[in-house]
Amino acid sequence: DVPIEEASRFGIMNTKENNEIYEFEEKPKEPKSTLASMGIYIFNWPDLKKALKEDQQDKYSDKDFGKNIIPKFLREGHKLMAYPFSGYWKDVGTIESLWAANMDLLDSSNPIDLFDKNWRIYSQATNKPGHLLEETAVVKNSIISEGCIIKGEVINSVISSEVFVEEGAKVHNSVILAGAVLKERSFVNRIILGENVVVEKNEHFGRKDEILFISGGDE
Numbered sequence: 001d002v003p004i005e006e007a008s009r010f011g012i013m014n015t016k017e018n019n020e021i022y023e024f025e026e027k028p029k030e031p032k033s034t035l036a037s038m039g040i041y042i043f044n045w046p047d048l049k050k051a052l053k054e055d056q057q058d059k060y061s062d063k064d065f066g067k068n069i070i071p072k073f074l075r076e077g078h079k080l081m082a083y084p085f086s087g088y089w090k091d092v093g094t095i096e097s098l099w100a101a102n103m104d105l106l107d108s109s110n111p112i113d114l115f116d117k118n119w120r121i122y123s124q125a126t127n128k129p130g131h132l133l134e135e136t137a138v139v140k141n142s143i144i145s146e147g148c149i150i151k152g153e154v155i156n157s158v159i160s161s162e163v164f165v166e167e168g169a170k171v172h173n174s175v176i177l178a179g180a181v182l183k184e185r186s187f188v189n190r191i192i193l194g195e196n197v198v199v200e201k202n203e204h205f206g207r208k209d210e211i212l213f214i215s216g217g218d219e
Contacts, residue, residue, distance in 0.1 A: 007033075009093065011037040012028055021070075024074065051069055096210075098192065105143060106141055106142065126145075131148040132148070137153075145159055145161040145163075148165075150163075155170075157173060159176045169185065171188055173189055175191075177193060177197075180194070180195065186203045186204070187206070188205045188206055191206050191211065191212045192211065
């Protein structure tokens with residue numbers, strides 16, 4: 001169940017009260033519901049095999065489950081059911097949603113627990129030294145990956161591996177990707193900084209009304 005303002009970005013399932021699907025709309029301009037497809041489907045194999053073979057012969061098909069296969073089953077009278085998902089889920093198809101998903105990791109009320117030993121989340125191991133927080137560093141409510149050297153200020157941010165934050169630099173509410181460098185007295189807020197990007201001395205990036213992605217020094 002997604003916010004109505006985001007519903008037009010997804011395939012939307014329109015259902016009856018018993019969750020039986022009567023219509024599937026692919027990215028509708030005016031969605032009738034807010035039940036977004038997560039792209040997880042369970043089919044009876046013989047029916048799916050038949051539908052895929054027929055779809056393969058259709059030269060006008062987009063070869064897409066949402067656009068072609070599900071509507072085909074509905075037209076043919078198959079019974080399709082939706083299973084509402086109540087856990088954490090976020091589509092990261094936009095800069096804003098990718099930033100928000102990272103910020104969710106810093107929220108103590110978020111149901112995702114990166115430190116749950118019974119449900120480990122494995123990321124790529126870079127085999128770098130542990131991060132170093134020097135005497136001048138100020139770090140609050142942030143995730144700092146291995147290989148980082150922090151001399152400046154990091155507040156409410158997610159810092160990927162081998163990032164260097166120089167003394168006097170400030171990183172607030174941001175996602176910094178691997179290998180980036182923030183030089184002295186630079187300041188970033190509400191941005192995603194691309195891999196190996198260098199924010200030069202005294203440079204400031206960030207706006208209150210939107211999330212910026214900075215790659216190669218360009219907004």
